[in-house]
Amino acid sequence: MDSLNELTKKIRRFVAERDWQRHQSPKNLVMALTAEVGELVEHFQWLGEAESREIGGDKKRAVAMEMADVLIYLTRMADELGIDLVAAAHEKCERNDRKYPKEAFRGEYRRPDQG
Template sequence: MNTQSLTERLHAIRDANDWRQFHSPKNLAMAASVEMAELVEIFQWLSESQSRALPADKLEHAGQEIGDIVLYLLLLCAELGLDMDTVVRAKLAHSETRFAR
């Protein structure tokens, strides 16, 4: 995934719609949280086995919500001056060290 290219495309959409005024870090974090809640709602009341075997329509819906979350996080990284690839790799390296057996 080329996060720089994705961020550029997101900024083009943002700028064409004059949304930058709304894209503060606070608002983007809250928007990502709302999208996460929408993802959680898909799984609400499902058993463990049902959650692992979503029907096609729910699986597609889950993918859309995951996409929304990732896009908001890309925008948030850009607003904070963070590189998504760098922060994800750093966190993964930290987890590998912390949880290595």
């Protein structure tokens, strides 16, 4: 897939071909998304920092499939709500750039209100 728009269309077609649209409310989609995030978390539970960066083989493939599930549900939810995820992500990055100026937060991992 070359773009999020193409992925959205592919997922929309998949849902339509199965007549699942009526089940795909934002409420149901966010619950499914949450479940998939939980499945992704399970792959990293109890790993150390270094271990979490060094997954490979079958474990990496399983993580990729869980990440794909998360992306699919998030993309589907955005489609249902008419949200352009790429535009929203760019806007959020710009907000974060203003909220966490590099001069004040370089090497610091804290909230702006924590001084």
